[in-house]
Amino acid sequence: MAILTYSDEKRLFRGNQENFIDLIRTGEEKGVLVYVMTTSDFKLTGKSAVGFSYHFQTKSWKKELLPLPHVIYNRIPYRKFELLPEVQQIIQTCMKHGQIQFFNPAFFNKWTLFEWLNKSKETQEFIPTTQKLTTSDELEKLLQKHPSLYLKPIRGKAGKGIMKVSRVQDKSKSRRFQLSVQDKTKSHISRYTNVVQLWTQIQDMIGTQDYIMQQGITLSNYKQRPFDLRVLVQKNGLGEWNIAGVGARLAGKMSITTHVPRGGSIDDPAKLLGAGFGTLGTRKILRRAKRVALIIAKQIEKSSGTMLGEMSMDLGVDGNGQIWFFEANSKPMKFDEPHIRKKSLDNLILYCIHLSKISAKKPKAAGSVKKKASKSAPQKASR
């Protein structure tokens, strides 16, 4: 298996090296040769490929000729790399390759995710009402339907650029809108008398970026700090979707999101849910969250028209125990919970073994297209 990433002059290549090393080790345990391939050394003709193998004894990377991979695991970090024409071309080559299985071809974006999930009856109910952020009139209309809205960059991650707008009543009844803007670890709050003022401020913050506005969900909280669930969904050794684990992220005291770098913390979902829903309620909610995550993963894969092997999902739980989908990520960050971490590495290698068996069965004819990808036009990286 080749882990595909972007090259870097100083560090050889981008991406989380520790993560790659863990995967290489897990591969070794299960008899799979795993190495790192960069977009600048990419070549799939001939019998071998150029890649970086890891030498555990010397703790060093060595660039060498390695056997062509059966499977390519896409870990190109950042959309800006993925969108480069030369990288796009490599992705297309991988997707169309007759003998190589390539999964997770592109980043998701929050608007297409919404469109994909909103068109299926099965997933619709878990999606907060979402629209593109276009005009102050539209913002005002949606704000009349919901007491608070989340504004999020379509291509954002890790809480960057997230804002929350709420309707408020202050004593003089003059300041009707509150805007919370997520900064490094806190959110800054300001108030506005009318939508025009609010809109001016929002436009100032978003510049030319595309945004969505989304119904704000009142998350369940633990000691007054809201939390949400992070679910890792992966395919297993049979090529079937399953849940690698469910973690929880507790928001920082002054934060409107739950990201750890923004003051949030990792915690045990059963403990956090248990405080509000009791043991039985918690069991029910976790079971429901897992079921919902699987339904959503299948719908995302189907709508994307591409082959996917894993994704992480942010799910909210409201005061009634209802599950809400916030987003899915096709390049999941490493989970720090040891049991989820182990399962995630095992799943990836087992899925890779599963895929390599499919590769072996593929006809040698050039230009044969993968079963899943052939259902619709190969998907371009999300823009």
Ligand SMILES: Nc1ncnc2c1ncn2[C@@H]1O[C@H](COP(=O)(O)OP(=O)(O)O)[C@@H](O)[C@H]1O
């Ligand atoms: N509609 C919403 N209602 C309530 N909380 C939300 C909503 N959308 C996002 N959040 C909170 O903000 C966090 C970040 O949102 P998310 O959509 O995952 O963006 P990012 O890509 O920046 O991680 C979520 O994990 C959740 O805690």
Ligand SMILES: [Mg+2]
């Ligand atoms: Mg998120």
